[in-house]
């Protein structure tokens with residue numbers, strides 16, 4: 796019965812250690828949303844993204860008629876939900892939101908570069924930065940060439 800008893804002992808020990816450390820010790824248990832710092836962090840990053848993008852001559856023509864507060868609110872809700880946060884995004888899906896803009900890969904890349912700059916300004920760690928960029932990258936085909 797060596798193995799079963801040992802297995803039970805190990806499992807019990809793991810539970811004790813987990814309780815002693817507290818669940819926050821396990822970064823992998825936390826959503827990307829939590830690890831980024833929740834809604835205040837997303838608001839800060841989106842605010843910076845707007846500051847950079849509205850001055851970016853490569854792509855700011857697309858946002859000529861955009862109301863910054865309303866757009867930022869939608870983007871925060873979208874990112875919050877997509878990163879496992881408690882928000883409910885109520886805007887259009889990504890294809891519908893960008894249809895008619897005829898965005899190209901270079902436009903997407905320009906915005907993605909601005910996202911990296913905004914994440915860097917707030918010193919978002921490499922792991923979270925990679926997860927955000929992977930998540931945004933997965934949306935490329937919904938956003939480009941529509």
Ligand code: HEM
Pocket residue numbers: 854857858860861862866869870873885886887888892893898902903904906931932934935938
């Ligand atoms: C992964 C990248 C992107 C994400 C997650 C994203 C997300 C969003 C969201 C959530 C909205 C709001 C839709 C609504 O209110 O129903 C939106 C609208 C918009 N997006 Fe994007 N977008 C991305 C890429 C881009 C790019 C590359 C451009 C142009 C260079 C762009 C230009 C716009 C514009 C002009 C609007 C309309 C803003 C307005 O309400 O005036 N987006 N996007």
